[in-house]
Amino acid sequence: MVTTVGKVPPGDSPWQNACLVVINGIDLGKKYALLQASMLVGRSNQADIQIDEDAISRKHAVIEGHEGRFVIRDLESTNGTYVNDCAVREHPLADGDQVKIGRTILKFLTGSNIEASYHEEIYRLTTIDGLTQVYNKYYFLKEMARVVGRSVRYERDLALILCDIDYFKLINDSYGHLAGDHVLKQVAQHIKRHTHPDDIFARYGGEEFVALLPERSKSTAVVVAESLRKHVDSEPFEFDGVSIPVTLSMGVADLREARRALGERGGISEHDSSCFALIKLADDRLYWAKQIGRNTIVAG
Numbered sequence: 001m002v003t004t005v006g007k008v009p010p011g012d013s014p015w016q017n018a019c020l021v022v023i024n025g026i027d028l029g030k031k032y033a034l035l036q037a038s039m040l041v042g043r044s045n046q047a048d049i050q051i052d053e054d055a056i057s058r059k060h061a062v063i064e065g066h067e068g069r070f071v072i073r074d075l076e077s078t079n080g081t082y083v084n085d086c087a088v089r090e091h092p093l094a095d096g097d098q099v100k101i102g103r104t105i106l107k108f109l110t111g112s113n114i115e116a117s118y119h120e121e122i123y124r125l126t127t128i129d130g131l132t133q134v135y136n137k138y139y140f141l142k143e144m145a146r147v148v149g150r151s152v153r154y155e156r157d158l159a160l161i162l163c164d165i166d167y168f169k170l171i172n173d174s175y176g177h178l179a180g181d182h183v184l185k186q187v188a189q190h191i192k193r194h195t196h197p198d199d200i201f202a203r204y205g206g207e208e209f210v211a212l213l214p215e216r217s218k219s220t221a222v223v224v225a226e227s228l229r230k231h232v233d234s235e236p237f238e239f240d241g242v243s244i245p246v247t248l249s250m251g252v253a254d255l256r257e258a259r260r261a262l263g264e265r266g267g268i269s270e271h272d273s274s275c276f277a278l279i280k281l282a283d284d285r286l287y288w289a290k291q292i293g294r295n296t297i298v299a300g
């Protein structure tokens, strides 16, 4: 039997219908078609999938394709290769799997309509944060404008919680970036569990999250925030068998007080400034929560 290793001519390849798309990290949205029987992933400029990131080894992993099946193999890299958050030495890839090397996440796509899947994925990238899989800031601000408009029109309550992980840089520095990423994902899941399906919750920045609570007063939002704060404070965050202490600081505000602070009334045109005023009020309070010692909530 003769096995041909090397470039497969486009059009003849059962592998042309597979690719990796960067969903987190440098070159977001970049697509790598898996056209060769063996593709090297690493920092080296010899790599077929070259990712210039410190946390990635020069020859980090290899993806091998045979008869439409793909396997990823770690090449004894320093920081490991992960598939769907599990460290792997060698692992078959299935459609939708997320491969993480260093800070980069690549999504494996395969199937008969790879272009459609790819465009769907690109659309997801405009609304969903690749690391935490919750909404991103772009989506949040768009939705917030809509919800604020409705709350003003019908004079309904609307509260906002802005939440920041304390000393997150120290977590990265002490336990490594992979541990930091793990904490971000866990915190996102905790917030999700503490919010209502009608709430709009997003990753707002590096280690900052935001939740908009329609038809809820500030006092209700404070109860939600306090329960979340306590939960995260007492919950063990574990990564690679190591326990990481995590706490949150939060600023809480509501639309009525934000609009009072703005000194405006009625009309459509000021929705943008109402959004801005609400975020600013919560952000000022978050700043105070940090100043007075962290692991706390400021709401007024």
Ligand SMILES: Nc1nc2c(ncn2[C@@H]2O[C@H](COP(=O)(O)OP(=O)(O)OP(=O)(O)O)[C@@H](O)[C@H]2O)c(=O)[nH]1
Residues within 6 Å of the ligand: 131, 164, 165, 166, 167, 168, 169, 170, 172, 176, 177, 178, 179, 180, 181, 184, 205, 206, 207, 290, 294
């Ligand atoms: N692991 C990881 N780190 C990130 C990510 N995004 C941002 N960061 C890091 O988050 C850190 C934020 O640090 P700072 O803004 O100094 O805040 P902090 O250390 O949390 O300090 P306080 O907010 O004052 O308690 C920076 O070191 C960023 O590099 C990410 O996606 N993953």
